[in-house]
Amino acid sequence: MNKFKYFLLAIVLSACTSDDTADLIENSNTLTGYLQNRSVENGAVIACAGNTEDDTFNVEIFFYPEENATNFRLYETSSPDVDSNEFLNYNRVLLDDIPVFNGYLRKFTGNFISERWFIVSFEIDEEIKISNPIRIKNISQSTLYTDDISINQQESQMPLFNWNVTSEMNNAIFFQVLSTTNNDLISGTYTFENQFQYYDTSNVVLNITNGTPPDLTLGEDYKMTIMDVSVDNWINEIFVSQFTVE
Template identity: 85%
Template sequence: MSKFKYIVVALLLSACTSDDTDTLIENSNTLTNYLQDRSVENGAVIACAGNTEDDTVSVEIFFYPEEDATNYRLYETSSTDVDSNDFLNYNRIFLNDAPVFNGYLRKFTGEFTTERWFIVSFEKDNEIKLSNPIRLKNESQPTLFANAISINQQLSQMPLFNWNVNSEMNNAIFFQVLSTINNDLISGTYTYENQFQYYDTSNVILNITNGTPPDLVLGDDYKMTIMDVSVDNWINEIFVSQFTVE
C-alpha cells in the first residue's frame, strides 16, 4: 500500500499568518479554507483521471469511495505551473459525481482545455480524506485506448489476462475490473505487474472486491477493463476487452 500511494506528502497545517487569513476570507472555496481546524488524512483517497476516447477535452476523474464516506469534492489548480502540494493553490470545482461499476467507483466528469492539478476529497468518521495530486495531461499526453488484452483460458473459469505496457517509465500501477457486459463489477484489483488471473490474488496489492467473487459461468460473456496509471495519477492507457468463458 505504501508504494501504491506513490509519493505520500506529510500534511502539516500550520497556523495561518495574517496574509493567509486574508486570502481565506477572500476565497472560501480554497482547499486550505476547507481543511482549517479539521482532522485530515492525506493520500487516503485512491483517485486517477483520464480523457475520454472520443474527446480529449472531456476528462473523467475516478475515485474509490470508502464505505460510509460522504461529501465528495473536487479541487483544482489554475494550471500545472504551481506547487501541487500547496493547498492554497486549489479551489473547489462544482461538478456532479456519478457511480461507476455499481458504485464501487465514482467519477467527476468535466471539460478542460488547459492542464491542471486535481485533488479529490471526502469525509469519513469526522475526518477529511484527500487524494494525492492528480496531473491532468489531456493535451500533452492523451489517454490511449486499446483492446489488446491476451486472455489465456487454459485453466477453466480462471482466465489469465496479460497486456503490454506502453511506457514503463510512465507506469506506476494497474487497475483491473472484471465485470459483466452491463458493467456490473465482479472483481476490482490493483497490481504492479501487467497480468492478473481470476481469482488468484497472489500479485494483488489492493483488492476492492466485496467478499469472495463468484465463479465465472461457462459460456457467458464478460468484460475486462484495465487502467495503466502513472505516478502522478494520470491514466496512460485504458484496455477494454470482451470474452466468453471457456
C-alpha cells in the same frame, strides 16, 4: 450628536461584517479553507484521471469511495506549473459526481482545455480524507484506448489476462476491473505486474472487491477493463476487452 456616532458605528460594523463574510465565502472555495481546523488524512483517497476516447478535452476523474463516505469534492489548480503539494493552490470545482461500476467507483467529469492538478476529497466520521495530486495530461499526453488484452483460458473459469505496457517509465500501477457486460463490477484489483488471473490474488497489491467474488459462468460474456496509471495518477492507457468464459 450621539445618534450620529451610533450611525457611524453601525456602518463600520456592517462593513466589517461584510468583509468577514466575503473572506469566509472565498475561503470556503479553497482547499486550505476547507481543511482549516479539521482532522485530515493525506493520500487516503484512491483516485486517477484520464480523458475519454472520443474527446480529449473531456476528462474523467475516478475515485474509490470508502464505505460511509460523504461530501465528495473536487479541487483544481489554475495551471500545471504550480506546487501540487501546496493546498493554497487549489480551488473547488463544482461538478456532480456519479457512480461507476455499480458504485464501487465514482467519477467527476468535465471539459478542460488546459492542463492542471486535481485533488479529490471526502469525509468519514468528521475526518477529511484527500487524494494525492492528480496531474491531467489530456493535451500533452492523451489517454490511449485499446482492446489488446491477451486472455489465456487454459484453466477453466480462471482466465489469465496479459497486456503490454506502452511506457514503463510512465507506469506506476495497473487497475483491473472484471465486470458484467452491463458494467456491474465482479472484482476490482491493483497490480504492479501487467498480468492478472481471476481469482488469484498472489500478485494483487490492493483489492477493492467486497468479499469473495463468484465463480464465472461457462459460456457467459464478461468484460475486462484495465487502467495503466502513472505515478502522478494520470491514466496512460485504458484496455477494454469482452470475452466469453470457457
